[in-house]
Amino acid sequence: MIIFPAIDLFEGKAVRLYKGDYSQMTVYSDHPEEIAKDFAACGATHAHLVDLEGAKTGETPNLETVLRIRESAGLFCEIGGGIRIMETAEKYLSAGLDRVILGTAAVEDEVFLRRAVEKYGERIAVGADIRDGYVAVRGWTEKTALTMEAFCEKMEAIGVRTLICTDISRDGAMRGTNREMYRILSEKYRLHITASGGVSSLEDVESLRKMNLYGAIIGKAYYTGDIDMKKAIEAAR
Numbered sequence: 001m002i003i004f005p006a007i008d009l010f011e012g013k014a015v016r017l018y019k020g021d022y023s024q025m026t027v028y029s030d031h032p033e034e035i036a037k038d039f040a041a042c043g044a045t046h047a048h049l050v051d052l053e054g055a056k057t058g059e060t061p062n063l064e065t066v067l068r069i070r071e072s073a074g075l076f077c078e079i080g081g082g083i084r085i086m087e088t089a090e091k092y093l094s095a096g097l098d099r100v101i102l103g104t105a106a107v108e109d110e111v112f113l114r115r116a117v118e119k120y121g122e123r124i125a126v127g128a129d130i131r132d133g134y135v136a137v138r139g140w141t142e143k144t145a146l147t148m149e150a151f152c153e154k155m156e157a158i159g160v161r162t163l164i165c166t167d168i169s170r171d172g173a174m175r176g177t178n179r180e181m182y183r184i185l186s187e188k189y190r191l192h193i194t195a196s197g198g199v200s201s202l203e204d205v206e207s208l209r210k211m212n213l214y215g216a217i218i219g220k221a222y223y224t225g226d227i228d229m230k231k232a233i234e235a236a237r
Contacts, residue, residue: 001209001236004048005039005229006219007032009062016220028223032065036073042229048217051081058082060091070096080127089116093123101164103127104137107144117159125162126155136168152189166196177204186211200226205235
């Protein structure tokens with residue numbers, strides 16, 4: 001299982017939100033590339049990046065910062081946040097990012113999703129943000145009528161390979177991850193499932209690895225020191 005240490009970006013800084021709330025933002029570093037170097041020093045090979053400004057605007061305001069992270073740490077970098085049109089996906093991928101993550105657009109614009117998957121294949125991932133068993137969109141603010149199961153089935157049918165699944169209620173809350181949800185996903189679908197939200201202990205990492213999940217994202221627990229990244233990466237192996 002691959003560990004994806006996370007960096008959420010806002011105005012060029014590494015920050016974290018509590019349950020996706022922009023009014024509850026903590027700034028952890030003015031130099032995100034230094035955090036990425038630490039990830040690499042801990043043995044990380046991948047990083048999960050989110051442009052929180054892009055998530056609101058649909059633009060790429062932190063592109064320079066993202067490229068600096070990619071170049072300074074040499075990690076496989078996936079990026080999400082406001083990728084709603086082909087031009088934005090192409091901008092990131094042509095600039096050297098390894099994979100882009102479609103969120104709201106994957107739910108609301110099937111034509112775009114199909115075009116992106118057809119053109120870029122495994123370089124396209126989809127983020128499924130789950131609230132009470134349903135997919136949420138627009139930075140977690142709107143719950144759709146689409147169940148997690150129906151969405152996963154649709155993604156498989158379209159040819160999506162990688163699904164990043166977040167339990168919104170656990171994200172940044174340090175209450176552990178939703179192991180039961182990931183167990184169901186790992187058993188029912190052929191997708192590469194990455195667990196996101198609440199991965200806050202080595203026990204979480206070990207339980208997810210035993211489910212043969214593709215990956216797990218570690219965010220807040222790294223920044224608070226609740227999880228040792230080096231040990232987490234070793235446990236994931």
